[in-house]
Amino acid sequence: EAGVTQSPTHLIKTRGQQATLRCSPISGHTSVYWYQQALGLGLQFLLWYDEGEERNRGNFPPRFSGRQFPNYSSELNVNALELEDSALYLCASSSGFSGTRIGGYTFGSGTRLTVV
């Protein structure tokens, strides 16, 4: 069974540009979560999608946005990139509302975004 896949593995952008990060969940999982892992800050919750809808949003500015497609894959868009957006962006999936009851999230290996 394929795990959670994220692409690209690394992404280098200049300040002011836009970045698009992609995530494919485990087959059968309908929920996708996005987290930002910046150095020394732990994991900060960004967005949660389930069944194509945004269910919850973390304390991030509107230039962080995303969507979930009918096949449950998801993309995260970051507009007007700033230097402090440099971080590892992790995607996780679970089987909907009951996912954390079963076994928690399954994480991908992340996309390392560097803003220069």
Place this chain on the structure above:
Amino acid sequence: AQSVAQPEDQVNVAEGNPLTVKCTYSVSGNPYLFWYVQYPNRGLQFLLKYITGDNLVKGSYGFEAEFNKSQTSFHLKKPSALVSDSALYFCAVRDGGGPFYGNNRLAFGKGNQVVVIP
């Protein structure tokens, strides 16, 4: 708001000695608690969870965790540490509004770097 605290930035332990990584939580309602491990340049891997039942939870790779409601703690333990256990460990909590309701997101602590010394 749900939150967890991992008070130590780094835990150093000699190989073969007991390992403890501390976590305290704050939630409204019943807590669902998790531990994850992250190896360099990798995503997080699930270790164990507490939903309900026995306060001592056994997980992957010989790890276990003890839920203590009165102290609002969920410390991760391993009786005998291995060099390969060196990694970043995260505690997480979900607001237990029932498995089919409410907010399914997890709040993570800032992580503890564990260094096992040969």
